[in-house]
Amino acid sequence: KAGVTQTPRYLIKTRGQQVTLSCSPISGHRSVSWYQQTPGQGLQFLFEYFSETQRNKGNFPGRFSGRQFSNSRSEMNVSTLELGDSALYLCASSFLAGGLSEQFFGPGTRLTVL
C-alpha cells in the first residue's frame, strides 16, 4: 500500500506571497492532520480534517488554512508569508479521526521564506 504523499517537496517563496501544499493520504484513510516542524518550536499541530470537515485546529493565525476534498486529499494554504513560516510542513493520515488510530506521516514539504 502506498504511503502518504506530499507535494511539492521543496518550496522557496518570498515574504508576502502565498503558498498551497498538497497531501494525499494512504488509500482508505479519511483523516488528514497537518503539523509544522521547526528547530525552535518542534512539531506543532495545525489542523485535522475528516470527511471534508475540520475537526480540530491548533494555535496558528488565520493565515494558515486548509481543506479536504471528497477523495480525502487535503491542501493547506499559507497567505502573506512571513520569514518565521519557514519550516517543514508534515501531513499525517489515519484511518479514523480523533486519535483513534495511528497517524502516519508523509515525507513533508520544506518551505523556505526569503
Added chain:
Amino acid sequence: QKEVEQNSGPLSVPEGAIASLNCTYSDRGSQSFFWYRQYSGKSPELIMSIYSNGDKEDGRFTAQLNKASQYVSLLIRDSQPSDSATYLCAVIEGSTLGRLYFGRGTQLTVWP
C-alpha cells in the same frame, strides 16, 4: 497547556546496549501514546503505539506505559548504529482528539 517532556539527551550508547528513552506528560486525560523515530532530514516514522498500562513489545522495542505516574518509556534492546536518530514521544489527550502533542525529542547515538 498540554506538555510532553522527554529526557533531554543527547543519549549515547554502545552497540548492543539497551537504550532507555523516557517521556512524561501533563494531562491525565491522555489516552494514546506513540513513539516516532526521525532520522535527520526525514519525516517521523511510527515505531510503537501503546494505549493501556503495562508493556508492549515489538521486536527489539518495548514501550512501557504508567498512566498513574503519567510516564511512558521506550526501551531499545541490542541497539544498532542504524537506531541513531531522534525519538519523539507523542500523546493524544481526551479533549482534543486527533491532535498529537509532541515532546522535543531525544537524540540517540549508537556507536560501534
